[in-house]
Amino acid sequence: MDALRQRIPTACVLCGERTQGGGLCSFCVADWHYRYKHVRWRCQRCKVAQLSGVCRAQQLCQRCLVQPQAWHALAVAFDYVAPLDSLIWRFKNYHQLRLAPMLARMMQQAMWRDGWELPTAMVVTAIPSRRQALRRRGFNPAMELARYLARYLGLPLASDLLALTQPKADQAQKHRTQSQRWVHAQHAFVWRGAPPPETLLLVDDVLTTGSTLHSAACCALNHGVKQVYAVTLARVPWSML
Ligand SMILES: [Zn+2]
Numbered sequence: 592m593d594a595l596r597q598r599i600p601t602a603c604v605l606c607g608e609r610t611q612g613g614g615l616c617s618f619c620v621a622d623w624h625y626r627y628k629h630v631r632w633r634c635q636r637c638k639v640a641q642l643s644g645v646c647r648a649q650q651l652c653q654r655c656l657v658q659p660q661a662w663h664a665l666a667v668a669f670d671y672v673a674p675l676d677s678l679i680w681r682f683k684n685y686h687q688l689r690l691a692p693m694l695a696r697m698m699q700q701a702m703w704r705d706g707w708e709l710p711t712a713m714v715v716t717a718i719p720s721r722r723q724a725l726r727r728r729g730f731n732p733a734m735e736l737a738r739y740l741a742r743y744l745g746l747p748l749a750s751d752l753l754a755l756t757q758p759k760a761d762q763a764q765k766h767r768t769q770s771q772r773w774v775h776a777q778h779a780f781v782w783r784g785a786p787p788p789e790t791l792l793l794v795d796d797v798l799t800t801g802s803t804l805h806s807a808a809c810c811a812l813n814h815g816v817k818q819v820y821a822v823t824l825a826r827v828p829w830s831m832l
């Protein structure tokens with residue numbers, strides 16, 4: 592069914608050019624990979640793109656050198672800048688859920704781009720939405736992406752491993768400074784009590800500082816998960832903060 596759908600003529604979701612299967616045209620795909628690769632610096636651990644400040648020897652940014660994140664590996668599909676950022680806006684804020692399969696494919700390709708070899712005993716889960724965001728949108732964007740990604744990877748999806756602590760964490764992260772996010776994210780998650788999988792793949796839509804993913808990964812590791820991988824659709828470059 593998927594193979595058949597891939598051959599149906601459609602317009603590119605980004606530029607409107609003719610393509611097939613409801614995704615990006617070949618030009619937009621090439622442009623996506625070019626933009627990701629051709630940044631001056633990219634930290635190999637948190638995938639931040641910035642103008643300077645990466646340790647040349649280790650290819651790590653200053654933050655990762657001082658305070659390493661808890662995840663084993665992180666893959667990011669693209670930087671949160673134009674034109675691809677419009678896909679996230681449409682998906683999250685204009686409820687274009689039809690974009691979810693294509694966006695999940697982009698995340699899968701980001702994992703291939705980084706040469707990941709996934710362990711067999713891996714379970715996929717999503718960072719839960721805050722209550723207010725869930726009420727406003729009616730869906731958790733990260734879970735929609737995780738659902739398709741798990742299917743493409745042939746891995747089980749667990750929707751209830753992590754929960755957000757309330758009520759302090761109820762204030763949206765976007766209103767906080769970078770350092771405040773790190774402090775507030777320290778205890779933002781609780782484990783739901785399910786038996787821990789050996790390896791966990793955490794899925795989120797946008798990574799800003801990495802504090803949320805770090806905190807979720809810490810929570811999983813503290814409850815018996817051996818290794819945490821993470822994948823996000825977009826990564827905010829530091830120049831935007
Ligand atoms: Zn296009």
Ligand SMILES: [Zn+2]
Nearest residue numbers: 634637652655
């Ligand atoms: Zn880094």
